[in-house]
Amino acid sequence: MSQTQMMKGILDGCLLAIINGKEVYGYEMAERLSEYGFESISEGTIYPLLMRMEREKLVTSVRKASTAGPKRKYYSLTKEGEEALNAFLKRWRHLETSVNSVIKQETNGRNRENGET
């Protein structure tokens, strides 16, 4: 798996998590992602992902007028979306534990060898 592919899978999961809370529209999602530290990702990246998730019936959308400005497309999770989110969380926690233990064990060892603390 290339780095970008891995990143996409993670972004998918993060979007599902953000949508899970409450109905959100694209711009809001992008803002939230950036607040969480994903500011290096261009905001538009979310739309192809949302399109695919909508096609796979993980999310549904509804268009609503906003008080000022353009109509917004609000997304919410479907039952399949919730399942996909749970599956992602499980995969992520497993990955997180594995990566953390690798880092903990292996880099500590290297730091000792190099005489660093």
Add this chain to the structure above:
Amino acid sequence: MEKLKLSDKSRKFLDDLNVYLFSSGKKEEEIKDIVEELEAHLYEAELDGKPIEQIVGESPKQYMAMISKEMNIDYTAWAKYIPIIVFGVMAFMIIGDVLEGPLSYSLLQIIGTIVTCLLFIFGVFITFRYVSYHDLSKKVEFMMIILPISISMLLFILIQIVNRIYETPSVEIGGLGSILLGIIALILLIGMSLWGKTAVMLVVLIALHLPAILLSLTTLQEETQLISSIVITYIIIGLYFYGTFKKMKKEEKSV
């Protein structure tokens, strides 16, 4: 649709995306959906003072391709457009020819016309796709779009020339049949104009034939008739485009 106030750069990106997706054969409603969504996003982003690169990334092309990949190709629309364009061109031809007398088409003319129409459609679509995907100056864009149009024009002329040299089996249609076919062609053109909400085909049709018919009723010399009918044709078409252009400008300003 009322257009939002956007920077020229964002507007150009949305226009390019629209043309790119359309010429890639994507579904019209899906295109409208994503373009509207991105328009809303760009609008809010610009209010917050973000540059367009922060939304579409460093390469708008790559981003356009990413979106395109997530969309289905609309084969039913293609199945609709192609016959409409082919029949439209044939209807145009038939009406012009009926005015000259009973119809007679050779196999070469019929097949040649269909093939040229298909080449024209694909040529235009591929060019539009290329132009929207690449950053070109307006001049180069214009030249590129002219290319498939002039190639198919040349092909049409070539068919007529080859048709005189080589004889292929031909279909002869009697007087009554010709008139009937002419009426069907006319109804088809009117229907297409209503569907496309544009009178351009009918205006060109009238501009091409009506002056000559009316002038033939006068006692003017044949040469004078010919020259004035050509001049009148150009004047009518020119006035129509000028009027349409002015109307478009006015609409743009009122937004």
